[in-house]
Amino acid sequence: MSIDLSSAIATFVTESKELLQEMENGLLDLESETSEEHANEIINALFRAIHTIKGSAGIFDFEHVVTLTHIAETLLEDARNGNLQLDKELISLYLETRDATESLIVLAAAETEPDQALLNKVNNLVSCFSKYIDAENNQIIHQDAASSSSEGTLDNERWILFFVPNENVLRNGLDPYSFIHYLDSETSNLVVNTWVEAMFGPHHFDPESNYLSFVLSFDSDKTENEILDVFEFIQSEAYIAVLPPKGNIDVLKHSIQKYQDFDFITDALRKADSSFADIVKLLNCDATDTNDPVPAVPEGPVPPAASKIHKSKTLRVEALKLDRLIDQVGEMVITGARTNLLAHETGNETLIEAMALLERLVENIRDSSLKLRMVQIGETFNKFKRVVRDIADELGKQVDLTIIGAETELDKTFVEKVSDPLMHIVRNAIDHGIEDPETRLAQGKPEQGQLTLKAYHDSGSIVIEVSDDGKGLDQEKILKRAIDRGLISSSQTLQEKDINLLIFEPGFSTAESITNISGRGVGMDVVKRNIDSLRGSVEVESVQGEGSTILIRLPLTLSIIDGFMFEVHKENYVIPLDTVVECLELHEVVSEQDIQDKSYINLRTEVLPFIRLRTLFGIEEQIDHTRESLVIVQFGTLRAGLVVDSLKGEFQTVVKPLGRLFEGLKCISGATILGSGNVAIILDVSALIKSAISVYEALEKKH
Amino acid sequence: MNNAQPDNTHIQQKDELRYLFVKVGHDHFGIPIDSVKEVIELVETTMVPMCSDVIRGVINVRGSVIPVLDLQRRLGLKLTTPYDKYSCIVLYDFYDHSLEESMTLGMLVNSVVSIEFIDLSNLESSPSFGSNIPRHYEWKMAKINNKLTTLLDIAKVLNVNEINSSLKHEQEQFFIDYCQR
Numbered sequence: 001m002s003i004d005l006s007s008a009i010a011t012f013v014t015e016s017k018e019l020l021q022e023m024e025n026g027l028l029d030l031e032s033e034t035s036e037e038h039a040n041e042i043i044n045a046l047f048r049a050i051h052t053i054k055g056s057a058g059i060f061d062f063e064h065v066v067t068l069t070h071i072a073e074t075l076l077e078d079a080r081n082g083n084l085q086l087d088k089e090l091i092s093l094y095l096e097t098r099d100a101t102e103s104l105i106v107l108a109a110a111e112t113e114p115d116q117a118l119l120n121k122v123n124n125l126v127s128c129f130s131k132y133i134d135a136e137n138n139q140i141i142h143q144d145a146a147s148s149s150s151e152g153t154l155d156n157e158r159w160i161l162f163f164v165p166n167e168n169v170l171r172n173g174l175d176p177y178s179f180i181h182y183l184d185s186e187t188s189n190l191v192v193n194t195w196v197e198a199m200f201g202p203h204h205f206d207p208e209s210n211y212l213s214f215v216l217s218f219d220s221d222k223t224e225n226e227i228l229d230v231f232e233f234i235q236s237e238a239y240i241a242v243l244p245p246k247g248n249i250d251v252l253k254h255s256i257q258k259y260q261d262f263d264f265i266t267d268a269l270r271k272a273d274s275s276f277a278d279i280v281k282l283l284n285c286d287a288t289d290t291n292d293p294v295p296a297v298p299e300g301p302v303p304p305a306a307s308k309i310h311k312s313k314t315l316r317v318e319a320l321k322l323d324r325l326i327d328q329v330g331e332m333v334i335t336g337a338r339t340n341l342l343a344h345e346t347g348n349e350t351l352i353e354a355m356a357l358l359e360r361l362v363e364n365i366r367d368s369s370l371k372l373r374m375v376q377i378g379e380t381f382n383k384f385k386r387v388v389r390d391i392a393d394e395l396g397k398q399v400d401l402t403i404i405g406a407e408t409e410l411d412k413t414f415v416e417k418v419s420d421p422l423m424h425i426v427r428n429a430i431d432h433g434i435e436d437p438e439t440r441l442a443q444g445k446p447e448q449g450q451l452t453l454k455a456y457h458d459s460g461s462i463v464i465e466v467s468d469d470g471k472g473l474d475q476e477k478i479l480k481r482a483i484d485r486g487l488i489s490s491s492q493t494l495q496e497k498d499i500n501l502l503i504f505e506p507g508f509s510t511a512e513s514i515t516n517i518s519g520r521g522v523g524m525d526v527v528k529r530n531i532d533s534l535r536g537s538v539e540v541e542s543v544q545g546e547g548s549t550i551l552i553r554l555p556l557t558l559s560i561i562d563g564f565m566f567e568v569h570k571e572n573y574v575i576p577l578d579t580v581v582e583c584l585e586l587h588e589v590v591s592e593q594d595i596q597d598k599s600y601i602n603l604r605t606e607v608l609p610f611i612r613l614r615t616l617f618g619i620e621e622q623i624d625h626t627r628e629s630l631v632i633v634q635f636g637t638l639r640a641g642l643v644v645d646s647l648k649g650e651f652q653t654v655v656k657p658l659g660r661l662f663e664g665l666k667c668i669s670g671a672t673i674l675g676s677g678n679v680a681i682i683l684d685v686s687a688l689i690k691s692a693i694s695v696y697e698a699l700e701k702k703h
Numbered sequence: 704m705n706n707a708q709p710d711n712t713h714i715q716q717k718d719e720l721r722y723l724f725v726k727v728g729h730d731h732f733g734i735p736i737d738s739v740k741e742v743i744e745l746v747e748t749t750m751v752p753m754c755s756d757v758i759r760g761v762i763n764v765r766g767s768v769i770p771v772l773d774l775q776r777r778l779g780l781k782l783t784t785p786y787d788k789y790s791c792i793v794l795y796d797f798y799d800h801s802l803e804e805s806m807t808l809g810m811l812v813n814s815v816v817s818i819e820f821i822d823l824s825n826l827e828s829s830p831s832f833g834s835n836i837p838r839h840y841e842w843k844m845a846k847i848n849n850k851l852t853t854l855l856d857i858a859k860v861l862n863v864n865e866i867n868s869s870l871k872h873e874q875e876q877f878f879i880d881y882c883q884r
Contacts (some may be wrong), residue, residue, distance in 0.1 A: 017880040331766065571750050616881045617752040656768045658751075658761070658864050659806055660799070665874055668751065671761055679749040679761050679768055695878040 012056050013109045019049040020098050027091050028385040047076050049234050051678045062108040071129040072097050095124050160243040161216040162255035169210045169237045183230050187218040193268035215268035252368050329369045330654035336362045337675030377455045378406030380419050391430045398448040408455035410462050421527035423465045425550050433470030467549035468531035473497050473542040500540035504528035563653030566644040568613045572680035574653050577635045586628040610641030718823040725812040728780040733854035740795050745790040753824040753877040761810050771809035778836040813876045
C-alpha cells in the first residue's frame, strides 16, 4: 500500500523554510545578544527548530537532512546546557548549515539527489561539528573524572530516573505514559512514583496540560545511554536525568531542584531504593543547611509560555483564495452602492435605513478582508540581517543594520514585489555607499557603518527608507557617467534630485570595477521598474560625505480604496480620500478677478497653487465662478488645489484596472464602477501635480 | 475561442472567410468575425481625461471596464458622421502577440450592416493609392455582388502599443497647453 505523501512533503518544505528562517534570525540575534537569559531563550528556539526539522525529515526518510541536523542538534545541546559558548565562528557554521539544510530539503522534496558540491559541503559541516563535539566530550570527561574522584558518589543499588515532562507534552502529541511503559518492558522491577499535587493547584485545571512528574526506579544491566535512548523522543519536552547505581550526587542534587515538592522527592527516593534511606536523610540536612538560596529556584520548569519571543496564532491560507474573496467583496461593494441608490429612489424610509446598516456592515467586511492581506514588513526586513552580514563580511566592511517600524503593515503583493528592489538598494548601499573601516576612521567617522531600514505610514502611503552614513552620491561623477553613456546630453541642466534619480536608469553604474555584488548597472533600474509597477515612487536624498537615503513611497492597497468623488463637466472622478486635506467653495476664498491670470490663491496666508481640471482636460466651456469648488490635496510634501465643478463626497472605490491601452498614462490610475453602473476614472493626484510642476519648469527653461 | 478553431478550419476548407460588415462614416468595412465577442448598442461612455478623440471613452460591460475606440477617428476619416441610434459598439476579443496578453476592446461604428461569407477567389489587393484610410489598415478588398469593400487589417487598427504611445504623447500635450495658457 502506498500513501501519497506529496502534500505532506510540500507542507514539510514550507514549514522547514519558516523554521530555518526563524533559525537564521535567531542566530543573527544571538550574535548581538548580551543578556544571557535572552541568549538561552534563543538557543532553545534554535534547538526546537532543528529538532522539528530532524524529526519530520526522519518521517520522510530524507537521510542527508537527518544526518546534518542530527549532528548540528547534538552540538547545540551542549550550548543549551551551557557547556559551550556560541561564538561568531560557530554562528557562521550554523548559518551555513541552515543554507545547506534548506537546499537539501528542497532537493529531497523534488526527489533529486544532491550534487557532489553540496554533499561535500554537508560532509565538511558534519566534520566541523564533530570536531567541536569531540573537543566538548574531552572536556566533559575531564570534568567527570575530576568530580567522580571526589566524595560525590552515592551508594544506591537501583537505577533512579528523574522524569519531569513539561506542561505542553500532551499538546505536542507525546504521552509520558508510553515511555514509562516502554521502559518497563526494557527493565525489571520498575517502581513509579508520581507527583500529582499540581493538579489540585489554584489554577483552573486544563485537561490538555501535563501536571505530573515522575521518579522511576528499576533494575537493569543496560548502560546509561541505552536507558536515555528510551526517552529520546521526549527529550526536548522534558527534564530527564538518570542516576545509575552508585551514581553521582550532583545529578541527584540537580534533579531534585526540578521537582516542585521536596517532601515528595525524599519520600519517592526512599520508596525507590531501600538502601537509600541514609542518603535521603543526608540530603535532608544538606538541604536545610546549605540550600538557603535554592528554594527560590525549585519553582519547577519554566513554562515555555513565558518566552519573550512572541508567537501569534496563524492560519495558512492559499493566496488565491484570499484574492478571490477580495474580488467578491469588491463586487459586493459595487452592488451595495447600486442597491442603495435604488432604495433612495423608492423613498421608503425603513428600506433606506436598513440599507444604511447593510452598507456599514459591507464596509466592515471590506476593511477586515483587506486586512487579511496585510502583513508586517518586519519579515522582509529581517531577511536583510543576513544579507548585510554576508555582504559586509565579503567586502571587509563593518556594517550595523538598524530596523525601525518592522510592525508597519502593507499589502502582501507589495511585500513580495518590494523585496527585490530593497535587496538591490541594500547591496548598493554597502558596496558603494559605506566606506571600508580605514577610510571611515580617516574621515573621523565611527569604524562601523550604519545602515537603517525604516518603514512608516505617511499621508495615505507607506514609506520605506533605506539610509546609510557612507560617502553619499557623487553628483559630478553621476553626471559625467550619464553623459558618457548617452543617457542625457551635456547641454542639459538637471536639478539635484533629478541627477540622483539617474542612478535608476538602466545600464548606469559609477563603480569603476565590477564586483560580485554590484556594479553591472542592472539592479537599480529593476528598483524603479518594480516600484513604478506598484504605482509607487522613488526619491533619493544624498549629502556627499554624510550618506544617502532612498525613499520608496507606495500606495496603501491595490484593490479597494476609500475614495473622494467630484464632478468635472458631467463626468465623475475619484481621488484617494486620504490625499484630500479639505474642500472649499472657490468663490469664498478668492474673487474671480484675483485668479484671472494666475493659478494660485492665498489660503490663510499660505500660497496654494491650483489646477483647474476643466481647463486641463481641454473643455472649452466655462462654468460660473460661484459654482466652482476647490479640493485641497496633499501628497508627501506637495500640496495643491484642484478646481472642480461640484463635490460628491466620500465613496468606497473598487479599483478596476484600465488595461494595457492606458498603461503608463501617468495621471490616470484606474477606473471604478459606480452604483448607477457608470464608470468613473480614478485620478493619480501626485502624478497630476508632479506633471504640472515639471511641465512648468520645462517651459520656464525655454524662456 | 476553442470552439472557433474547428470552425475556422472548416471555413478554410471551403475557401471561405466570414466577415462582419460595418459602416464607418459613409463607407463599409469588413472585420473578421471570429474574434467579435458581441455587438452592443451605443451606451453612454465615460470620457478618459487627457486622451485624444480616438478614445471614445470607457464602458462597463458586466463588471469589467472596457475601452472604446472611435473607429471613424482611428481610421482618420476626414468627414465624420455623428453617431445615432443605429450606432453600435463591436466588442473585439484578441490576443496581442507583442504583449502576450489577450484583451477586449470596443470599436464604435456608425452601424452594423451584415455578415458576409467571402470566397477566397473574390479577394483583391487594396488600391496602391487613393484610399480614404491609411494603407496599412487595409488588408484586402472583397468583391461581393460587384461591390468592393475594404477588409481591415485588424491587428494594425488595434495596435495597442502604438495607441498607447500616442496617448502618452497626447497627455503631455494637454499639460503643455494648460501651462502655456
